[in-house]
Amino acid sequence: MEYQNLLIEDKNRIRYITINRESKLNALNQQTLSELHNAFMDAFGNKNIGGVIITGAGQKAFVAGADIAEFVNLDQNQGAELSRKAHINVFDLIGNGGKPVVAAINGYALGGGLELALASHIRIAANNAKMGLPEVTLGLIPGYGGTQRLTKLVGSGKALEMILTADMITADEAYRVGLVNYVVGSDELILKAEEILGKILQRAPLAIAAAIEAVNAAGTAQGFETEINAFGKCFATADTKEGIAAFLEKRKANFKGE
Structure with missing residues (x-):
């Protein structure tokens, strides 16, 4: 527009x-x-x-x-x-x-x-x-x-x-x-x-989004639970698998926001 x-x-x-x-x-x-x-x-x-x-x-x-x-x-x-x-x-x-x-x-x-x-x-x-x-x-x-x-x-x-x-x-x-x-x-x-x-922007996009969500919940009654759930959801992403593999293989991760 x-x-x-x-x-x-x-x-x-x-x-x-x-x-x-x-x-x-x-x-x-x-x-x-x-x-x-x-x-x-x-x-x-x-x-x-x-x-x-x-x-x-x-x-x-x-x-x-x-x-x-x-x-x-x-x-x-x-x-x-x-x-x-x-x-x-x-x-x-x-x-x-x-x-x-x-x-x-x-x-x-x-x-x-x-x-x-x-x-x-x-x-x-x-x-x-x-x-x-x-x-x-x-x-x-x-x-x-x-x-x-x-x-x-x-x-x-x-x-x-x-x-x-x-x-x-x-x-x-x-x-x-x-x-x-x-x-x-x-x-x-x-x-x-x-x-x-x-x-x-070099980091994992879905993890960035999850981190923003968790930090925004800091100090609320749901803060720790928000962090726990967001942490768990990361393991369903291809980026987390890529990040862990890259760390173990001593190479730079190729994140795709998936």
Whole structure:
């Protein structure tokens, strides 16, 4: 399909998704969220795509938040439905996707923009990036998964500090508290994302999907059982047989995602 607010490129089994609303600091309006849903559904269903790198156009912003103008006339039920729809169609879709998603945070990641990065599996920040959840300054709270995913990454104390003060943190502080995996120079950002994703794409695709599922269940009542079941299911795959054979034969495995 044609995208108005996204730039899509597929190369070396990687889908590059760039949110292309630079004049609006790449804010997430409803059309952009709809396009993200379609782009990720297509990537996850495409056998030629092994993973995704998502970033924002320009140097100023990854995503500077939601498009607040769309919130003006919402009532309680409409607000809840807006949040629920975004969870299901975009943020949970990314977080629960069976292919790795790397967020390349190239500037401001605020509100829904930080929540988009939090839904991704790995986060890399440019050294000029700043991150925050300023929703309480609007009389709101994060509604696209921020209260849950940020807490899981940095703990309730730091999550509450960020959410209740609405203060931004630097890329270096984000790294220190475990919010991002790496901080690099702006010119190295996509290269670092490609380096990490390139390593992942050498591994067994079905095992990658199983690992994402199991890690997502960490801390829940079903966490250990999810791991046990996912581990067992691996033994039904040709990739597991290939991986074990390659190890014993001291050769490189040839995984096919089967």
